[in-house]
Amino acid sequence: MEKISLQFFLDKIDSAIVVPAMKIIKDLPPESMPIILTVAGAIGFLAALIAYLMLRSSSRKRGGGSNYTKNLISDFKDNGIIMDIANPESHENVLARAVITDIKEDRINLEIVDEMGLSQQSEFGQILMMFPPEKTETGSVNNFKTTIISLECKKEGCSRLSASIPYSFSSIIRRRHKRKRVIDQQFIRVKIWLGKPDTDDASFADSIPDLAVNSYDPRSGGHEDNEVINISNGGLAVSTPLILSENKFDTETDVLINIFMFNFRQKIFKPYWYAGKIRTVENIDRKSCRLGVGFTMSGSIRDENEQFIDWTEI
Template sequence: MKTQETVFSLTTLLTDLGQRLFPGIPDETIRYGEALVLALLAIILLLLGLVLLRRPKKKNSASRINIPRALREKGTVIDIMNGPDTNEISLRCVITAVKTNKITCEIIERIGPFTTDKNRKLFCVFAPIKTPKGTVNSFSTTLLKLGHSTRTANLMVLSVPTRYTMNSRRKHARKKVADQQFIRVKLWLEDPIFSDTSYQDAIPQIGVNSFSSENTAHNANGVVNISNGGVGLSITNSLIPNDCGPDSPVVINLFMFNFKEKAFKPYWYAGTIRSLEESRPGFTRMGIEFTATATPDPSTGRLNWANRSEE
């Protein structure tokens, strides 16, 4: 009803305007002109409506970026840990497929022990991605399925994350040791404060890379990774005493190759064993945190120990 009244009012207005501007023109011609004006107005309104309808709707922040799909498209490597409370990387993988309820990943590197229990909570860290709500680099997920056959041994299925966070990296970034010839280790399972051992002349209880004494079992030991805060070692099980466990004190002598001087330089540390985990068959992965450093005293031949300052 209101539309009819509007059209009638507009027609009357146009007729009155036409008679005033062109008093000699017949009423029939004025009505044709009115019809033409109304038709033009209708076309303009129709075009305006089509423009409004075709305008893209604003997407919410969740629909602007699909993080698993973005990680798959970029081929981003993801570090997987057995939960958010550990910094020890177990696996590295890439996402190969993304569906509404699951993510399929391919394992490209097995680094440490990995809990294969179904529905196990895992923590994943990747290179930071910018989103409308901020930068994220991690998410929690659930292990849904792990391949067991030869064909699917490196495949696993994870639940789709519902929340992403920015996880601060470890204080001391660990560097994986690929070439064992440039690092050598002597290890004593002792507390230097209460020990009378002259470490500079003593045979190590555990040796890594060339410090193998007469026991060939030492030759299989290796350095997994190293940082300013500690070192990860792969040790033959037969060399680890039964009373050795987490929180046990150790003394470490590291020999690192200095490429500029083309020589090995010694570094002395006291430390604490933080983890002992089963690794490949016959070996244990030992994680050690450095707690003190030492410098040799030329006059006495002893080591002067000092607690490490916060870096």
């Protein structure tokens, strides 16, 4: 199909509107000058509007080109963005997490920071690379498909990956639960301990938390620098200074969580117990990082003395 140009539309306007209008204007008396000026203004506005829409459409099409792709990939590399690697047919099953270390003409090189089954993926197979949503002129994107060129693996797992340059980006729904951003920190208090829900004994709640947010526990230093970023039925995200989280939390680390959340109807803080895993550890800047925690089990206090917890898988 032949591409319709801007000049084509201008010629149509000239033949269908301007020429007939000029014939009518010639036959009008001098006192009709206000009408003539109004018609001329309307024609000019219509032509300008069509030109703007054509140029805007052309710009959007250019936005998805190879230069745009390379710019986005370069941003991922420069900012050290951690990306999830999965099978294109099952994006929920994350096989590894990696960062881009180098960009070549025909490939991208990545360092694997967390190997969770990628070594079992057939070499030269297609994979899905997922990243935090990026806004583009044509909408939000959060993934691209690529093909494995080479994969360096040892007994302990894979360490490096080379993949083809992606040609296009798209968006998939990754989250089952809608997140609620926490605006006012005074209505939520969080304590996080390293540990598994392998016992119903709640004595861990009396120990010093490994990370606390607004808990006002005098034994937990630095909690005033932590913040809850968002929370949902599936987990929460916390920002914390690097000095409080370095060498303590890593992806897939088991944690136990106590959340005190203000109930506006009852005008009291209510406790919630969860077991979970650290899903992501991302540096926000050189001083702080973001911990993404996924809930795996919910807990309920069994007795009035709050000594035992019953755990239920989520």
